[in-house]
């Protein structure tokens with residue numbers, strides 16, 4: 001080949017038909033010692049990306065990033081991968097059985113193995129996120145994202161009213177959009193992976209020759225790469241959980257205040273809790289000065305609360321209402337188990353996770369958000385002389 005022709009080819013100019021090199025025919029067997037001709041459209045200069053694919057990039061990277069974050073968050077959150085306790089997957093599964101149309105399935109398939117199910121969700125979210133971000137098995141990842149979002153819609157978001165408050169519906173529609181559109185070849189590692197497989201010193205049986213069988217092998221290899229990357233990220237995320245914990249978890253340490261000193265009640269000056277302020281307690285923790293005393297009705301100002309712990313480990317909350325009446329509840333939200341906090345301005349118990357609101361003056365009835373039932377009441381006795389509040393019985 002002349003130097004002139006090489007330059008023309010490098011510049012993509014059309015050569016005269018008589019001098020163009022004849023491409024190998026993929027339908028013919030490869031000459032001895034050579035790899036078969038590759039017929040996949042993934043190799044070679046990519047076509048100019050359609051503006052539509054560029055327009056979908058923000059959605060793709062948002063959904064991929066959020067799923068990756070959600071998966072890591074679940075792995076790192078110390079309360080999630082547990083069978084019991086506020087915020088645990090076990091409590092969430094129990095809450096799902098109260099509201100979800102999949103309740104029978106959850107009871108049989110998920111509740112016996114809550115930690116394994118939580119782990120599965122976390123790893124699946126990480127894999128889907130990586131697939132969307134890297135473009136490896138892109139459409140399959142997006143389809144899996146849509147399926148997982150549908151599962152969350154039928155469980156975690158099922159009781160959200162009105163329906164547009166639930167996040168899983170738009171997630172599902174977003175994933176479906178990406179699965180239908182594909183990546184358009186933009187920012188994908190899949191093409192590079194295929195090229196590597198083509199050039200890699202692999203056994204001939206693994207070489208992609210464009211046949212359906214080799215396409216299947218390529219998909220399996222990509223699944224292996226995606227699975228390996230997922231496990232790597234999951235293990236690394238778990239290992240570095242302690243370092244990354246403050247970034248990923250919802251936990252914020254409760255700082256004892258003067259108002260929460262032993263024997264005192266704790267008027268809350270905290271603003272109303274919100275989804276963006278997931279852990280801001282509306283109350284302070286009080287220590288009991290005497291065995292069994294969880295608060296003191298005499299020293300508690302009206303519209304204040306004191307946290308305590310129930311014998312089963314659940315968080316409890318004592319509230320002194322505006323009219324001076326003292327009530328107590330299990331502070332575990334009946335939606336998915338997050339601990340609720342008292343908002344003195346609203347006079348409500350608010351859940352920071354998905355916005356459930358309970359009225360402590362009306363037996364903790366649900367007045368907003370997705371919680372299916374009121375908070376469990378904790379019967380208390382108040383010593384008329386000392387004001388000591390103790391759990392009855």
Ligand code: FES
Pocket residue numbers: 333334335336337338351352353354355356369370371
């Ligand atoms: Fe969802 Fe409370 S856990 S609203």
